[in-house]
Structure formats: structure tokens, C-alpha cells
Amino acid sequence: MNTAPISPIRLFIPQDVAALAVGAERVVKAITSxxxxxxxxxxxxxxxxxxxxxxxTLVEVETLAGRIAYGPVNPHDVPGLFxxxxxxxxAHPLRLGRMEDHPWLKGQTRLTFARCGIVxxxxxxxxxxxxxxxxxxxxxxxxxxxxxxxxTKSGLRGRGGAGxxxxxxxxxxxxxxxxxxxxVCNADEGDSxxxxxxxxxxxxxxCLIEGMSIAGIAVGATKGYIYSRSEYPHANRTMRAAIAEAxxxxxxxxxxxxxxxxxxxxxxxxxxxxxxxxxxxxLESLEGKRGQxxxxxxxxxxxxxxxxxTVINNLISLATVPVILxxxxxxxxxxxxxxxxxxxxxxxxxxxxxxxxxxxxxxxxLGEIVEGIGDGTATGxxxxxxxxGGPLGAYFPPILxxxxxxxxxxxxxxxxxxxxxxxxxxxxxxxxxxxxxxxEFCAIESCGKCTPCRIGSTRGREVVEKIMAGxxxxxxxxxxxxxxxxxxxxxxxxxxxxxxxxxxxxxxHYPEDFRRRHAAAAE
Amino acid sequence: MPSASHRPTxxxxxxxxxxxxxxxxxGALLPIxxxxxxxxxxxxxPAVPLLADALNLSRAEVHGVITFYHDxxxxxxxxxxxxxxxxxxxxxxxxxxTASHLLRRLGIDWGxxxxxxxxxxxxxxxxxxxxxxxxxxxxxxxxxxxxxxxxAGIVEEARRA
Ligand SMILES: Cc1cc2nc3c(=O)[nH]c(=O)nc-3n(C[C@H](O)[C@H](O)[C@H](O)COP(=O)(O)O)c2cc1C
Ligand code: SF4
Ligand code: FES
Numbered sequence: 001m002n003t004a005p006i007s008p009i010r011l012f013i014p015q016d017v018a019a020l021a022v023g024a025e026r027v028v029k030a031i032t033s034x035x036x037x038x039x040x041x042x043x044x045x046x047x048x049x050x051x052x053x054x055x056x057t058l059v060e061v062e063t064l065a066g067r068i069a070y071g072p073v074n075p076h077d078v079p080g081l082f083x084x085x086x087x088x089x090x091a092h093p094l095r096l097g098r099m100e101d102h103p104w105l106k107g108q109t110r111l112t113f114a115r116c117g118i119v120x121x122x123x124x125x126x127x128x129x130x131x132x133x134x135x136x137x138x139x140x141x142x143x144x145x146x147x148x149x150x151x152t153k154s155g156l157r158g159r160g161g162a163g164x165x166x167x168x169x170x171x172x173x174x175x176x177x178x179x180x181x182x183x184v185c186n187a188d189e190g191d192s193x194x195x196x197x198x199x200x201x202x203x204x205x206x207c208l209i210e211g212m213s214i215a216g217i218a219v220g221a222t223k224g225y226i227y228s229r230s231e232y233p234h235a236n237r238t239m240r241a242a243i244a245e246a247x248x249x250x251x252x253x254x255x256x257x258x259x260x261x262x263x264x265x266x267x268x269x270x271x272x273x274x275x276x277x278x279x280x281x282x283l284e285s286l287e288g289k290r291g292q293x294x295x296x297x298x299x300x301x302x303x304x305x306x307x308x309x310t311v312i313n314n315l316i317s318l319a320t321v322p323v324i325l326x327x328x329x330x331x332x333x334x335x336x337x338x339x340x341x342x343x344x345x346x347x348x349x350x351x352x353x354x355x356x357x358x359x360x361x362x363x364x365x366l367g368e369i370v371e372g373i374g375d376g377t378a379t380g381x382x383x384x385x386x387x388x389g390g391p392l393g394a395y396f397p398p399i400l401x402x403x404x405x406x407x408x409x410x411x412x413x414x415x416x417x418x419x420x421x422x423x424x425x426x427x428x429x430x431x432x433x434x435x436x437x438x439x440e441f442c443a444i445e446s447c448g449k450c451t452p453c454r455i456g457s458t459r460g461r462e463v464v465e466k467i468m469a470g471x472x473x474x475x476x477x478x479x480x481x482x483x484x485x486x487x488x489x490x491x492x493x494x495x496x497x498x499x500x501x502x503x504x505x506x507x508x509h510y511p512e513d514f515r516r517r518h519a520a521a522a523e
Numbered sequence: 524m525p526s527a528s529h530r531p532t533x534x535x536x537x538x539x540x541x542x543x544x545x546x547x548x549x550g551a552l553l554p555i556x557x558x559x560x561x562x563x564x565x566x567x568x569p570a571v572p573l574l575a576d577a578l579n580l581s582r583a584e585v586h587g588v589i590t591f592y593h594d595x596x597x598x599x600x601x602x603x604x605x606x607x608x609x610x611x612x613x614x615x616x617x618x619x620x621t622a623s624h625l626l627r628r629l630g631i632d633w634g635x636x637x638x639x640x641x642x643x644x645x646x647x648x649x650x651x652x653x654x655x656x657x658x659x660x661x662x663x664x665x666x667x668x669x670x671x672x673x674x675a676g677i678v679e680e681a682r683r684a
Contacts, residue, residue, distance in 0.1 A: 018655050021667030053654040192610035195651035230557070230594050231606075231650050233663055271553060271592035274648060288552030288578070290591040306549065348654065350615035355654030378616070387611055391648075423653065425615045437614070441648070 008041035009087045010062040014117065016049035016202050017234040018195070019056040023074060027057045030078040040087065048203015050117030051357030052104055060099065063089040069096040104354065107373070109335060109343050112320045113196075113359045116203035122241055124249055127206045133257070135325030139214045140259050147218040148174055151321060153329035155341025159196075160186050160277075160314030161389070161418045161494070163340075163407045166321075169311060172301040173219040176309040181221035183212050184286065184305060184312040187228040188270055188277040191390025193349040193421030197315040199357060201228065201235035204319070205242035206251075209265060211318035213256060214325055215311055216263040224265040225305070226315075227282050230272055239267050274391075274445040278493050279312045281447060292447045293493045314419065316345060337363035340406045348374045350387075350423035360405075367401030370424055381426035385434070385510070389418025391441050392498035394505035395434065414501060431510035436464040438502040442487075442495060452487045453496025459483060460503065467514050477507065477514065533567045542570075542577045552578060552588055556595055565596035601636040601643035603681045606660040610649040616668075618657030624671035625678065641682050 013019075013028055028044060035042045050058065055071035059081075068089040070081060077094060084092040099105055110116075119126035127133070139147050152167025173181060185208065189197040200208055212224045228236050243265055246252040254262045268286055270276045276285045280294035283305050304310025320342070324332045333341045340362035346369060348355050353375040370376070370386055377383055385395045394415040396403065403413055410417050425434075442457035460483050467476045484500035491497040507514060541562060545555045555574065559566050566589055575582045589595045607622050626644060629637050636643040652658035655667030661677055669677075 017650075017665045018652050018667065021652050021655050021658060021665035056655070189651065190649060192649045193612045193653045194649075195653060198651040231647055231660075233660075234665070235651075268550075268554065269557060271557070271594035272647070273592050285553065286550050288550040288588070290588055292591075350612040350653060350656060352654070391611060421612075421653070423612045423615060429615065434611070434614075437611070441610075445648075 006041055008043045011042055011044045011087075012047050012060040012062070012067065012118075013044055014049040014056065014058060015046035015121075015234075015238075016056075016117075016199065017232075018053050019049055019058070020234070022053075022056050022072070024057040026075045027059065027073050027078065030075040031059070034078055034082050035087075038082065042087070045120050047118065048116045048121050048199055049357075050099060050105065051113065051199065052102070052354070053356045054354055055096070058096075058099075059086075061087055061089060065089055066098045066100070069099045069102075070094040071096055104356075104358070104373070108359050109361055110359050111323045111332065111335075111343050112207075112316060113199070113204075113345055113357065114323065115207065116199055116357075119204065121203050121205055121238055122245060124206065124245060124251075127204075131326060132206055132322070133210060133251075135322035136210050136214055136217075136257065138325050139217055140257070140261070144174060144218050144220065147214060147325065150325060150329045151218070154324045154332040155329075155336070155339070156317065156320060156324060156332065157340070157407065158314055159316035159320070159344070159419060160279075161416070163417070166313060166317050169301055169313070170215065170218050172299070173221070173309045173311045176302055178309045180223065180306075180308045181219055182305045182308055182310040183215045183219070183221045183224040183318075184283065184300075184310055185212055185224065185226040185315050185318050186277065186279060186282060186312055187226050187232075187315040188282060189229065189232075189315070189419065190274040190277045191393075191419050191421045193387065193390060193423035194347050194419045195349075196345040196347055196357060196420060197228075198232055198235045200315060200319050201232070201239045205239050206246065207322055208239075208315060208319045209242060209246050209252065211321040212265060213252070213263045214321050215313070215318060217261055219309075219311055221309075221311065222262045222264060224263065225286055226265070226267045227270060227276070227286055228267060229270050236267060236269055243267060273447075274441075275447045275493075275495055278495065281493075282312065283310065290447075292449055293495075295492060316419075335361035337361075337404065337406055338408060340408070344405065344417070344420050346405065347419075347421050348424070349421060351377045351379055351426050352424040353378050362404075362406050364405050365401060366396060366403045366405065366422075367398070369405065369422055370401065374422075374424060377424060377426040379426050379428075381428065383424060384427040384429055385425045385431060385506075387423045387425070387434075387502065388421065389416035390421050391438060392416070392494055392501060393418050393421075394501045395431065395509060396505070397509040414505065416498070416501070431506040431513040432464060432468050432516075435503045435506040435514075436461055436468065438499055438506075439464060442499040445495060447493075447495070450491050450496055452490035453492075453499075456483050456487045456490075456496065457499060460487070460499075464503075470516075473515060480507065533563065533569060535569065535573070537562065538567075538570050538573055542573055546577045552580075552585070553592075556589060556592075560595060564599045568597070601640050603642045603662050603678070605642060605644045605678060606647045606650070607644060608648065608650050608652070608656070608658050609646045610653075612649070612653030613657035616656040618669070621657050621669050621671050621674055625674050628675060629678075642678060
């Protein structure tokens, strides 16, 4: 018997919660026990996801020809994969080849998500071997003013929804004198159809830590908070472990990377309130209070967390900062169109065949996203509606599929890009029911401060229900428009103010869905 | 995630210790409420005066915070908790149909617990599993691409365990 030690074969299998949700853990078990029975030494590195969720569980094997992928792998495929010699990259119906050559990834421009799904999320060695901390080192070398200028020139706009220029926000905080300033990461990713923040926390958490550290240096803040959600227990676990590892290795705390700069970071978890994604409600929540929206001014940049100047940015905004600092403002700004510079991680979800995360330069059309990249519905039926930008975003019908993915182009059509969610519905959807849900969601999640939002949404749901029942449809449609106008103009924040968009877009583009029972009742 | 049957009943000393562990943090109330719920499966009413004392708040303020957030339970949950997504991406994949199937089968409504105390079903709005919809967390473990049948199987398996 040959007793010479054989170096184990390295496999990569995602630990992303979406992979777990379709059975990744069972695949890992099946592969581990099969290899043990064969006496074949293997090591399995758990990664984030590459974002092609219809291919999960995606198993990659390190071979001389690169990382060869197989997917979607189910536990019952495992014996066949071993028989096919997949540990050496053998042929098998599930063999996908190298993921770098996969058209779905090849078509992307991965700047923010360059590492996600590839590296061990908790390995600093992996992180630094793939360009990690290059941005921070450069930031330390050029100093606060030049960092702010670089971020401004990159054209980066906030990825949380409002699209506000990140550099401008940072400059305001940098210019405000105070004994303590804060960096707050908004990871309260509540929009249906979005999972980009979650994927970074699970797949590349050091990138966020680096981005927040750079923000701290830029504005003179020594303390940061990440506000995540209780719906993300797995992401929170990985994020906490990454923070601990960064402290252990001198990348957080006093004297980060021997620079003399202090940056402390803590993860906090919300408690199931959508409105806490609104920045001032989030700050209230971090302070231990009810998540009620604050009137502006004062801006958080002047009086934010605990009354101190605060940068509050979406997680993706912050996680994009390292690559901007590492590669330069021009490199980032060269991608995109108009005033939408750089790339956007578009999250394609719902009833779609190829759902996942697709990072690309702004400018791709909605039709290309849904029909091309997404490959149509999962059910194979025609697309009827696409909701963009979460629960406060409009429903787009296929006749608007020529809309380019760009902040201004979407706004012109009463839509929003928001945090990049795109949720596809097939022709079985009842748009009146979707309008009712939009009102109901607003009623459930309202912070209660403004009457039009708190009461209007409940009234709105009742009115839609009357329409759905075929009762005085014309009069109730007028009433619905009035209610929406009141909510739009009488609400302090976008929860009450934007709920009319999904509602009115449903009414405008799918009038037949609001008159179905009417017609039936008249017969 | 520990099942509720193994959770300790109300213990004021344990609660005091949890509160004391966190009381020095800035904005300590939410972390403490999470820790109490983790320990007891809900936020027991007798914790309110303890919290008010420790954090220098009125009882009404503490109560106001607890009731504002959907996560915090006033009553113990069942031994198993199903957090089922009701948001749009899950709706697009017939999530509401799958959900009503489960609720009918268990004979409960949203937020309810089966009479034998084994299962609680709670609504959530997005788990970030929108590309593998409809989705749920069952005792903290994620499940995607649910059908009425697969969800029933997962819940039965949890109940038997
Ligand atoms: C109801 C409501 C919910 C929001 N939810 C989020 C969220 O989950 N994540 C986020 O980053 N921004 C959210 N926002 C936007 C924030 O208020 C804010 O604009 C953002 O955090 C700023 O960061 P950015 O400039 O990097 O986008 C929400 C706004 C509203 C009105
Ligand atoms: S619009 Fe609604 S959620 Fe926003 S501040 Fe007013 S009541 Fe609160
Ligand atoms: S909408 Fe259900 S998981 Fe996101």
C-alpha cells in the first residue's frame, strides 16, 4: 500500500444562506462521507455565493485546469459525480467548466463583488491576496481630504435608495467639528428582492470593514456601527466573526495597520421593523429607542447618532469604497451612463429562471435584465410585471422594458432603482392584490408619526378591497388617487410618500385588474 | 437555536445578569431585549421594571420600545418557530398559497401557536432568499423554493425531532 501523503483535493462550496436554503449542507455531508469511504483526502472551503442561485448548490473543484464547477448539485448526484471523477474535473452532465468562463459571470463587471463566492470570507490571507487592504493603505497615504475627493470624483451615489452622492455626504461630516463622529452602515436590507448586503456580509465581510475604516479616516470618525437585521442570522454570524478577526490582527481598534488611526466597529441587529432602514429611524433604533423617523434638518451629517456628526451609508456604498481607493476615481467613473457612474449589483428575483446577483455598469435596459439575463419567468409563462426598487417601487409592464437602468431614466418613468432589486411576476399575478399589499405593508410598517401614512394606508387597503369586490369601482378609484396624493405630499419619509408608486403604477398599467369584478358584477 | 421547551422559565436573577452585561453599551435597550428573548423565548413582562431601572427610563418608554418592534414576543412561542416570508418576491412564487396551506394544516392564523405548543408561524418580510422563493426560516434554518408539500414535510420533521 502506498503510504506517501497525498495532498488533499480542495473543493469550494458556498455557505451563503441561499445555498443552504436549497440543501448545500446535505451536499457537503454527502461529499464528505463519500470521500471518506473512498479514502480520498479532500478539504472543503466554504465560500459566499457567486450569485447564480439557480445553480446552487454550486460545487467547485481545484484542478490543474483551474476551478471546475458543477451545479446545481443535489445530494443524490454525489455518487454519480464521484463515478465521473469530478475530483479531477471529469465530464458529467452537471459540469459547468470554469466559472470565469460562464456567460452569466463573463457578462458582468464585478467591482464590489469581485471576491464574493471565490474566497474564504473569514480568511484575511485570501482577502489580501485578492487586493484587500490596498484601498486602505492608499487612503492612509493620501489623507482625509484626498480620500473625500477621490470618492466624490468616482461619482459613487448611495446604493441604499436615494442615490445621494457619497463624497458630498462625507465632505459635510469631514467639515463638521465635533468631539466624536460616527460611521454607520445601513445593512437593514428590508426591500423584497434584495440580498446584495447580505451576500457581502456572508461572502466578503472584510471588504465592508475596509470600506468603513476608510470612511472613518476620511471624516475623522473613530467608531462605526453596522445595523443589520434579525432576518439575517447567518450573515450576522459571519460578520461578527470577521470583526473579531480584524481586531485580533490589528485591523480594527487603536492603531489600525500600524497607522496610529483608531477605528472601532460593532454590529447591531434590528428587530423586524422595515422603517428602521430609513436613516434617521435607524439612528433612533441604534440609540435604543422606537424606530421613529426624525424630521430633517438637522441632517445626520450634522447631528446624527447620539447627536454627533454621522456618515450613514448603505452597505454597498461602503463596500465599493475600497476598490475606488485602490484603482482610482477614474477607473470607477469610466463605467456607467449619465449621472449614474460605476456599477450596480442588480438583484434579479421572484418568478425568474436565472435569479441572482448581476453586477454591471449602469445603462443596461430593464428588458435585457428580465428577458436576457434573467431568461424570463421560472414558470415559463409570460412576464406581466416587474417591481423595481423594493416595496416602495413602481411596477413596470413589459412595454416599458426599454427603460435603461439609470437613476434619472427610472425617475422619469415614476420608478426607482432603489437598492437594485428587480422582482419578476408572471401573468398569473393580480395587480389589484399587489396594490392592496403595498398599502397593507405601509400600514404594518408605518412608524406612526404622520397621519397620511398611518391612517391613509389602512384606508387605502380598504378602498382597494372594495374595488376588488367590484363595489363602486369608479368612485373608489378616484378616492384611491386622492388618498395617494395625500400620502405623497403629507408624509415625512418615503414609506408613506412612495407607497403610492406601486399602487398607482398598478392602476395605471393594469386597469383591467381593477375592473374585473366590476365587469363581472355588471353582467 | 434552542427549542422553547428547553428554555428556562422566568428567572429574575438571570434577567438581572443579562441586563447588567449590556447596560454600559450606548443604546443598550435593543441588544438587551434580543438577549432576553434569546434566553426566555419572549420578553417577559416582569423584565420591564428591571429594564426601566437599569437604563433610567420610564416603564412606559420601555414598553413603547418593546411594542414598536415586530420581533419581540409578549408570550412564549411554540417549541418550533416558522418564520415565513410574505413579501413580494415570495408572493410571485405562490408564497401566499404555500403559507395558507400550512396555516390551514396547523389550524392556526399568522402569529398563532398550535394548541399542543409545538409550532408557531410568524410572518416576516424578506429573508434575502428572494431568488430561491418562497422562503422560510424554520428554527433558524433557511429553506427555499418551498411548495405546500415540502413545507409541510419540513415542519413535520421539526416537530418530530
Ligand atoms: C422606509 C425606508 C426604508 C429604507 N431602507 C433602507 C435600507 O434597508 N437600506 C439602506 O441602505 N437604505 C434604506 N433607506 C434609505 C436611507 O434612508 C438612506 O437614504 C441611506 O441609508 C443612505 O445611504 P446611501 O447614501 O449610501 O444610500 C430607506 C429609506 C426609507 C424611507
Ligand atoms: S411617512 Fe410613515 S413611516 Fe415615514 S415618518 Fe411618516 S408615519 Fe413614519
Ligand atoms: S421576498 Fe421572500 S425572501 Fe425576499
